[in-house]
Amino acid sequence: MLPNMFTPVRVRFAPSPTGPIHLGGIRTALYNYLFAKKNGGRFILRMEDTDQKRYIRNAESHILESLKWCGIVPDEGIGFGGPFSPYYQSKRGYIYRFYLNQLLQNGYAYYAFDLDQDLDQKRTDFQKHGIFFSYNYKTRMNFNNSLTMTKKKLAIKLKDQNPYVVRFKMNPGEQLKIHDIIRGNIEMNTNYLDDKILLKSNGTATYHLANTIDDHLMKITHVIRGEEWISSMFFHILLYRSFGWNPPYFAHLPLILKKNGKGKMSKRNYEETIDPIFPIKWMDPNTKKMIPGYRELGYLPESFINMLALLGWNPGGNQEIFSLKELEQSFSLEKIQKSGVLFNMKKMVWFNRRYLNRNKEKVFTFLCKELKKRSIFHRYKKNYLYRVIDLTIDRIHFIHEIWDHSFYFFIDPYYYDQQYLLYNHEKYQYFLHQLEKLHNLLFSVTPFTLDNLKIVFQDKVDKNMWKIYMKLMRLSLVGVFKGVDIMIILEMIGKKQSMNRIKKLINEINTKTI
Ligand code: GLU
Numbered sequence: 001m002l003p004n005m006f007t008p009v010r011v012r013f014a015p016s017p018t019g020p021i022h023l024g025g026i027r028t029a030l031y032n033y034l035f036a037k038k039n040g041g042r043f044i045l046r047m048e049d050t051d052q053k054r055y056i057r058n059a060e061s062h063i064l065e066s067l068k069w070c071g072i073v074p075d076e077g078i079g080f081g082g083p084f085s086p087y088y089q090s091k092r093g094y095i096y097r098f099y100l101n102q103l104l105q106n107g108y109a110y111y112a113f114d115l116d117q118d119l120d121q122k123r124t125d126f127q128k129h130g131i132f133f134s135y136n137y138k139t140r141m142n143f144n145n146s147l148t149m150t151k152k153k154l155a156i157k158l159k160d161q162n163p164y165v166v167r168f169k170m171n172p173g174e175q176l177k178i179h180d181i182i183r184g185n186i187e188m189n190t191n192y193l194d195d196k197i198l199l200k201s202n203g204t205a206t207y208h209l210a211n212t213i214d215d216h217l218m219k220i221t222h223v224i225r226g227e228e229w230i231s232s233m234f235f236h237i238l239l240y241r242s243f244g245w246n247p248p249y250f251a252h253l254p255l256i257l258k259k260n261g262k263g264k265m266s267k268r269n270y271e272e273t274i275d276p277i278f279p280i281k282w283m284d285p286n287t288k289k290m291i292p293g294y295r296e297l298g299y300l301p302e303s304f305i306n307m308l309a310l311l312g313w314n315p316g317g318n319q320e321i322f323s324l325k326e327l328e329q330s331f332s333l334e335k336i337q338k339s340g341v342l343f344n345m346k347k348m349v350w351f352n353r354r355y356l357n358r359n360k361e362k363v364f365t366f367l368c369k370e371l372k373k374r375s376i377f378h379r380y381k382k383n384y385l386y387r388v389i390d391l392t393i394d395r396i397h398f399i400h401e402i403w404d405h406s407f408y409f410f411i412d413p414y415y416y417d418q419q420y421l422l423y424n425h426e427k428y429q430y431f432l433h434q435l436e437k438l439h440n441l442l443f444s445v446t447p448f449t450l451d452n453l454k455i456v457f458q459d460k461v462d463k464n465m466w467k468i469y470m471k472l473m474r475l476s477l478v479g480v481f482k483g484v485d486i487m488i489i490l491e492m493i494g495k496k497q498s499m500n501r502i503k504k505l506i507n508e509i510n511t512k513t514i
Contacts, residue, residue, distance in 0.1 A: 228255075
């Protein structure tokens with residue numbers, strides 16, 4: 001029997017600290033979080049840290065900091081406490097032993113004393129005959145386990161502290177039919193399942209045992225996780241049944257595929273991926289190499305989350321921009337697609353641009369910092385800075401690009417397009433002459449408003465001269481051939497500044513003619 005509709009929704013994100021968290025992991029956390037919020041449920045964070053061999057230092061802090069940056073805040077679990085503490089599996093060994101004993105006593109599990117070399121030997125023998133070796137219902141009676149020895153011998157072996165593992169005794173011949181919320185009904189015959197290890201020889205529970213016990217004890221109603229766990233689902237269902245427990249609902253998320261569509265993105269192949277895959281920076285503990293994440297590359301967490309939410313889920317309709325609150329309201333597991341999703345970096349950049357427009361205050365804060373760094377912050381009013389942002393925001397993809405696109409509103413050009421000057425070196429005298437005329441023209445504009453500037457240029461400048469005037473003016477004001485409308489720059493920086501910059505270019509050209 002599955003949890004009924006009146007059971008409060010409880011979901012969990014259960015990462016293993018075996019490496020940095022990548023965008024697939026964050027998406028799993030996000031979908032769990034959104035599902036909990038949508039259904040007024042609780043989102044639990046549990047650390048599945050039983051695999052000491054694959055444990056990687058800093059992985060846990062990378063996971064926690066990444067979730068925090070994304071705004072995915074657990075209701076319960078690591079860092080938040082809760083009624084089912086501890087939330088670290090490494091601290092729950094005694095619980096797993098207690099429940100494992102039940103399985104042993106009821107004949108659902110057995111001790112296996114086989115040595116690694118014996119199993120390796122068997123594997124090679126099978127391979128020689130072209131058969132895939134599996135420790136299962138067909139082979140188990142040929143091994144050194146509690147099913148093939150007397151109770152007395154078993155007692156002696158245990159007393160003598162012979163190393164052992166505990167295996168699940170898989171009953172063959174049953175056609176399992178399981179419903180996955182995303183994939184529908186899936187079937188599997190237990191003949192294809194092996195006698196999985198539940199307790200390792202070092203005395204720790206395996207993922208399967210710990211995961212199912214914890215999901216039951218923590219009253220998890222829906223298991224939402226990556227597609228790679230789908231084959232484990234059958235075994236987990238059998239474990240629940242052996243304990244006499246109701247299983248939760250299952251929803252297995254589609255894979256996120258690499259750009260070439262081949263293979264999934266994983267935390268182990270980050271070395272070969274060019275597109276960033278970590279939410280925040282990660283320092284490889286072995287090589288000490290620092291790999292920047294979306295945060296360091298200038299992405300806003302809001303845009304990262306929005307992009308991830310739509311990586312496999314779509315509520316229908318044309319809306320693409322969703323705040324976290326909007327996502328919380330519209331999320332549903334039924335609208336998640338089955339097939340793998342292609343990660344599109346261009347779309348990610350597009351989202352970031354859209355979010356910059358919605359987060360001008362963040363751009364403002366960045367711009368203020370740049371001005372303070374140059375000790376010129378005090379010269380500008382808030383309105384002026386927001387006007388600059390409004391004028392340039394469509395030209396940037398990331399916050400840190402704002403200075404390069406707006407410096408000329410604050411400081412004189414620090415560089416002149418040398419290539420242009422060099423190419424036109426024969427026209428220097430002509431340029432100097434026209435710049436003097438421009439200088440005088442600007443002097444004549446009073447008040448120095450956008451309308452007046454337009455009128456003066458229209459009335460006093462010969463149409464044939466427009467092009468060269470604009471070029472010389474852009475060179476004077478910006479230094480290079482980029483930036484917003486010249487007339488707007490003139491008005492913004494004012495008469496004195498504009499005239500000074502023309503004089504500065506005159507000096508620059510003069511030094512070249514000497
Ligand atoms: N610890 C598993 C992982 O690292 C969790 C799988 C699950 O959610 O059941 O992905």
